[in-house]
Amino acid sequence: MPEAKLKVEMLAFTPKPGETAATAAHMCYAGIDIEKLKQKVSPEYAKKLLKRLTEEGHMSPLEHASFTFAIEGISRACSHQLVRHRIASFSQQSQRYVKETGFNFIVPPKVKSNENSLKKFNESMGQSEKAYEELLKEVPAEDARFVLPNACETRIIVTMNTRSLYNFFERRLCVRAQWEIRCLAEAMFKLCKEAAPLLFEACGPICDRLGYCPERETCGRKPLRKDAIKG
Numbered sequence: 738m739p740e741a742k743l744k745v746e747m748l749a750f751t752p753k754p755g756e757t758a759a760t761a762a763h764m765c766y767a768g769i770d771i772e773k774l775k776q777k778v779s780p781e782y783a784k785k786l787l788k789r790l791t792e793e794g795h796m797s798p799l800e801h802a803s804f805t806f807a808i809e810g811i812s813r814a815c816s817h818q819l820v821r822h823r824i825a826s827f828s829q830q831s832q833r834y835v836k837e838t839g840f841n842f843i844v845p846p847k848v849k850s851n852e853n854s855l856k857k858f859n860e861s862m863g864q865s866e867k868a869y870e871e872l873l874k875e876v877p878a879e880d881a882r883f884v885l886p887n888a889c890e891t892r893i894i895v896t897m898n899t900r901s902l903y904n905f906f907e908r909r910l911c912v913r914a915q916w917e918i919r920c921l922a923e924a925m926f927k928l929c930k931e932a933a934p935l936l937f938e939a940c941g942p943i944c945d946r947l948g949y950c951p952e953r954e955t956c957g958r959k960p961l962r963k964d965a966i967k968g
């Protein structure tokens with residue numbers, strides 16, 4: 738029963754993503770034709786404009802730049818959280834058409850670091866694998882998969898536009914986010930910063946934008962809302 742490792746690659750993204758979003762924004766504010774518009778939006782001007790957009794919350798121009806990621810080595814538990822982000826496109830490896838050979842799975846770090854928990858976890862994975870393989874001899878994969886655990890590895894391709902990525906990163910980069918989706922968000926965020934530094938300059942966990950922590954308990958980076966906003 739091999740353990741799977743997180744791998745995230747950026748497959749593609751909109752060419753000149755920052756300039757594209759800034760051009761869309763400038764179209765809103767300038768009474769000029771497209772040729773003049775393209776000349777006006779230099780990298781320096783794009784930087785200024787993108788700062789203004791994110792400060793003012795005028796986020797729709799950011800929808801013109803999209804990013805596509807190929808992801809493997811995440812659990813079905815994690816992919817379930819990922820696909821809750823509806824403003825995105827997903828293609829996920831099917832458990833109907835693809836049989837789970839090799840039975841790759843994800844082990845949570847807290848399970849791994851506790852000998853007793855790890856023993857229980859591995860026993861349970863072994864039992865699931867055995868049941869799955871026995872069922873496969875009797876029923877189609879689409880039915881045998883019902884005994885597969887949340888820990889099973891999945892592969893998924895996701896495309897999100899920048900506005901949706903901002904929403905995703907604000908929630909999932911939070912220190913208090915569930916560890917696996919946070920690891921995934923951190924890997925995606927690093928790739929976005931490399932591909933489009935201008936566009937993601939103002940992006941981060943939600944407390945960075947709000948100036949306070951909207952959770953019930955803070956990790957300490959920012960004060961709680963009640964302590965930050967008096968009255």
Ligand SMILES: Cc1cc2nc3c(=O)[nH]c(=O)nc-3n(C[C@H](O)[C@H](O)[C@H](O)COP(=O)(O)OP(=O)(O)OC[C@H]3O[C@@H](n4cnc5c(N)ncnc54)[C@H](O)[C@@H]3O)c2cc1C
Pocket residue numbers: 821822823824825901904908909914
């Ligand atoms: C800390 C945390 C705990 C969570 N706990 C739970 C939980 O216990 N149970 C659970 O079911 N989910 C839970 N979720 C998932 C959460 O409710 C969202 O489904 C998920 O974070 C996707 O966010 P989103 O809807 O903003 O993203 P998207 O679906 O990508 O939507 C982006 C934005 O578009 C707008 N939007 C999209 N669809 C609609 C719509 N139908 N109507 C109006 N506006 C829309 C909203 O402004 C939304 O923020 C949790 C998420 C986090 C971060």
